[in-house]
Amino acid sequence: MSFDEKEIIRNIVNKNLNENNKPKIKIMRKTGLLLLIILLMKQFTFAQVTITGTIISADDNLGLPGAAVVVKGTTTGTTTDIDGKYKINVPQGATLVFSFVGMKSQEVVIASQTAIDITLKSDIFKMDEVVVAGVASATPKRNLSVSVAKVDSKELEDVPGTSASSALQGKVAGVVIVSGNGNPGESSGIRLRGSNSLLEGQSPLIIVDGVMFQGELSDINANDIESYEVVKGAAASALYGSQAGSGVLVITTRRGKLNQDVATDVVIRNEYGNSSLVKEIQLATHHPYLLADDYLQQPNYTKYAGVIYPAGYKGGHDPNILGNRILDYDHYADNNYRFINDVQKEIFIQGNYYTNYVSVNSSSNKIAFFVSGENNRNTGIVFNTSGSSRQNFKINIDLKISDKIKITSSTLYTQNYIDMPSQTQGNEDISSGGQGSPFFSALFMSPDINLNLNPPDSLILNKYYNQPDQWSNSENPKHALYYEKRTQQRNDILQNFSLNWTPASIINFDVSYSLEKQNANVSLLQPRGFQIEATQTDGYEYKETSDYLSQTIQFTSNLQKKFGDLVTKGKISYLFEELEQNYFYGSGSRMLANGITSMGNLSSSLLLSSAEAKTISKDYFGIIDMVYKDKYIASILYRIDGSSLFGADSRWNPYYRASLAYKLNEDLHLKGIEELKLHAAIGTAGQRPGFYYQYETYPIIPNTAIINAGTSANSKLKPANTTETEFGINGQYRDFLNFDLISSQAVTSGIFAKKNLPAVTGFQNVWWNAATTQSNTWEATLGAQLIKKNGIDWSVNLTFDRVRQKVTHLDVPSLPIGPPINGVQLFTLQSNSVIGQIQGHDWVRNLKQMANQLPKDGSKTIDDYTINSDGYVILKGTEGTISEKPILLENKDGLVEDVKIGDFNANFDMNLFSKITWKNFGLTTLWVWKQGGNIYNMTKQWIYLDLQSGEIDQSGKPNYKKKAIDYYTTFYDQVHLNSHFVESGTYLKLREISLFYIISPNIIKSLGVPLIKSGRISLLGRNLLTFTKYTGWDPEVGTPDARGSGATTWIIDMFNYPNFRMYSASLELTF
């Protein structure tokens, strides 16, 4: 829900109640009419005085433009002008509140003054900052009893994220954001604390300006974002019920401020930069085949012994080549190619990035609006693809109809057109990478292959011969990149309209209506003549469109009352949700007119299908937050959700929370300690089943007459339920140090899994509340202002988290899990499995293991084995020969089975944000350190198949260290997961760096530039430096699961579009 400004003002009203206006409380106990009269009297009976003054920032002793001056307990107020000056009429005896974002507020009681100058100090650790997510109403961070972190625009502006998806990276403890690949337009995976779901993705519920957002965060620009509020864990997110088991991320965009003097700001920001691959994968430059004696005399290809080439042969597949390549006697990949091309240089190019952003922010007493537009282009780094082209349009309007009635509206329109690398398999999959991607085919190319070879004249398309290698089925990545068009276009409209009626200060009502209308189109076009392997097709087209319409209506009644020293705030609410989804796709082939995109151009029978789904939910909830003597804080809430997604016999499910906090220092009064708070909470939240889960289905295979039994019905299917308990302590020491330490344990029961049914039932499986998981999280945040003198201001913020997660109970024998790679989920879970553990084949690494699995025929003894130079057990005497083979580890029954071979979970994640400013200069850096956790390098495993991995290259090694290809290809192991390809995922990355210069109003003034108020020039870098032992492109890698999230859990490198580095410069001017 978007409460922001009105909640802030309400909070100020609350403070009024809390602190020093007891006579007013008595008045409140009277009837509404009396209250009204007295309030009016209060308005008109006191003498008015005019106060003027200047608000100055303690940081630079300059006037603070836009600071708020509000009469406490009212909505009367103004803002300072460009020089920080203000003028306001106030009743005598009133209290003025001076505030500015990021500064500690001050209050002054008006006696006889007519001029008040105020110096506001930075609220470095933002204890005054209010949070609205997950609580009854706007609450300062110092008064929270649950974990809600906030990142505001100040922290985002130094290195604006390329989208809302990446902007939060590295800024909050317990938030894991992984950009699993660099495909422009693809959102990062987000996980808050542990995994509370197995098949449903880990993404939190995302709410943008009050709208439950289902689109792609990468479609939203980061410049518009005023704040992120991160509601971590079920205890905090219980307020959001059955959708919040994985936490909630509340995004609030900028908006104008009501109740202020007329003021208009125009901001124009332009950024331009370029992007490039960080590093290449080391590939083999030698092979194990016998060369023809005269191979050096052939300029165009590598001539092998025993092969007869047709006259004029220049490379590529040729049916007239006679004979086979023969392995050299030693099978060492140390023979030369005729020449070496750098395939990676052919595929990865230098891309560019730019963004043009303009916003207009206008405020007055009656109306405030914020309008912005953004045009963003991120081409990525892949040959002949134009990446993401995104436009955003935002308009937020706040209207004050009367002192009691306000209307707010938020509208966001986004569109993103993404031109993606080709992917001949799985064309409906929007992510990039995997088998069939250009990354796959590029890495499968021998280095002597000319990708720019033209095909024989007999083929229709005359560039980039798809079969440039006689000896492999590998396809030319440039053929598909050049001829295949694969795009996605997404449009999304988000709207929220709210009406607030405040009949009295103790109660107000909100009615809000939200809508999200989303449309996504995916298209793939292969022209006639397009080659798939050796086959020349006659054209193919695939189009898919999906629509999503979500509407919610919410009615909320907000209450607040003080009983002696007890301040209570609460709300009761009813939420109605309706969601409709429609999906349609068609495909066909045999193009009549080549390259024409109309599906009417396809002459073969079209494959068509569609799907539709509707979901209805009704939720009721109530919450009471209490503060006693500003020392003891408590919150209780209850919610009940009913949803059509729950089985017919389990339609309603309850959620609750209870939390307590004790502000210790209110009793201890420790010197220098400004805050010290202990807090504890327990709460529940859920995960809704997918649309189909409860139903008995006989799916119809599209356009066939097949109706096959699919899933059996489960009318008892309930939402998964996460119960979280958390304990924390936080505090602040002077203006120097701030810390936050939280431990949380979440137990999620009733997690959905497919339970296989015996074949004779006819049904394949049934969705079942089958699993229980447990996750434990430690997270810590440490903020410090290291230097603040002589104009130098250096502050740092360190975040740390450590997550452990496992399945404690599983009601099915094993559960396939993880991203589908070529349609297969490679991982399986059993009871007590760690979520994120890698299971696969292991190799015998010591003689003790070998002794347990000696051949049963007694042909060998343990003395026949030894350990080779790579640490694997082999047959003695085979080292360096073609008989040297690693041996798969067997179980006690002599079967090779999957065992734990690694763990994707990091030992810990740590992020260090540092900001140094001196005069108008500033330097910020964000370092990200992931310690431990493995990466499964399936990319490397696959390219072992065609001997392309650099590890197989034996050139330059002394002969006694060389190994035959037979040894290496054993590790390929039919692409079964095995321990040879488990690598350390540790890395340290300079994710963001920014060097900036603030063009202050004084400088503008001294330069005499008209119209411009202020500005900022920045040099920015993203992903500039990475320290790692990982041998792939980038250790920040992950493959999303079927639900499009999970790149945070499944750290699998499967030819993913590599993350790239980016340099840019930006200029921001405020008019």
Added chain:
Amino acid sequence: MNQMKKYLQFPIVVILVLTVWGCEKLDVQDLNNPNRASLNNTPQDLENLGEASYYNFWYNSRLPNVELPSETAADQFTASWYNFGWEQASNEPRLAWDNTVAGDVNNDRVTENFYYGSYGVITQVNTVIKKVVQDKIKLSGGKHNARILALCYLIQGISYGNLGLVFDKAFIVTENTKDILNLPAVPYNVIKDTAIKSLLKVINICDSSNFTLPGRIFNSTDVSNTYLKQLANTYIAKFEVLTCRNKASNDTVNWNSVLQHSLNGITSDFGSYFDGMPGEGGHWYDLNLYYLVLQGYARIDCRIINLIDPAYPKHYPSNGKPPKVHPELLAGQADRMDFRLYNFTDSIKDFQFLPSVNFKAERGYYHYSNYRYSRFDSLLFYQGTGLLYEFRQYENDLYQAEAYAMTNQLSNAIAILNDHKKPRIARGHLSEIPLSALKTEVLNAIFYERDIELIAQGFMLGFCDMRRRDILQPGTFLHYPIPGLELQTLNMDYYTFGGTSNEDGINVSNGGWFK
């Protein structure tokens, strides 16, 4: 507090209004998938379900399944690729079939897909049969009861027949089964008997009613009750023969029964018209055949070429150097060779010579071959039209010939082989078999035809023919175990077949064609 009460009236009213306004029930239907109730809504729905069962059967048998590794296990085709268990099934020496859940996944779920798919088909026809027989639902006013029942029993029969060819044991569930969750697994010969029982029901219905099943069901021509009866007889002959696991059991087949059923069998090919690959909007395709013949995938095993041209080695040379035999060298001798391999005058040729091999050398040159199966190229790759066979008349002819031979009626067997209209002479241009030929020679000629003319046509044909002659390479599994996933689901112990240390002639071959 009165004031509070007053204000609280407001939210209560609003919530009531909203609740009424949003009074849609929480019951939402899935409009994308039918369920049992909706499928049985009307007799027409039930009839549609019955008609659709043939495509369901077709689809299940044409998706990549056990057919693919069986082709390399039987050295009909060869591939060094791991896809579909190809390499695993044809590794030398032979390995045990990896029946773990993970192993099946690695092998592209070839056993799992076929096993579960078969029961999907069986459930579908059981549902229809039960409704029509027990609930006495009248299809098209009763007019179509016989034809739908006959079709459903046929599919029930051939589904069980195929399960009996593939697995060592399986479960039997029919329209009469009451307690489906406590069924015992029964051995393959009991499965075969069940299949034949269902096929006999088809014959009974066809004998007692006249009907026509519309061609749309098969993407082919209309099927009359007479033809359906022939088809049932043909399948009975097939299952009686091909279910044998070894030569000993092959010798004890009731060959008179086989003869009788094949004599009553089909007199024209039964199949469906290919209408494009899945990506092209096609429905009637055969992915098993497609992957066997697609350029760059599998090739024809040297064993097959050697049957035609003894100059071509049975085994690829172990040094990887190509054999010095290729069409050019034999151009002058073409008239002496089987036209299906060497033919320079028309397009009959079934095998394409490829001068080089790009298989994985390190996985063994024994996987290499210079030939691929090109018979269906014009159909599959050049937008041709034609039948994808489910059952060729020639297969039935050859059961008949074999039954004659096994019952010592050699002249009748020879007459079939020497029929100039049949492929041996019509396509292969081979010389007639003399009437003096011995039984072994006649049987060899029959199996030659089955290997050459029927290769990659007819479910599991090549594999079953090899196992019933004890000539699968030693260590080759003779059947597949119940898939690992089902074992896991039913809490049954893991087991598998194959491997050179397990040769018993019952589950694992102890014979071989090349030692």
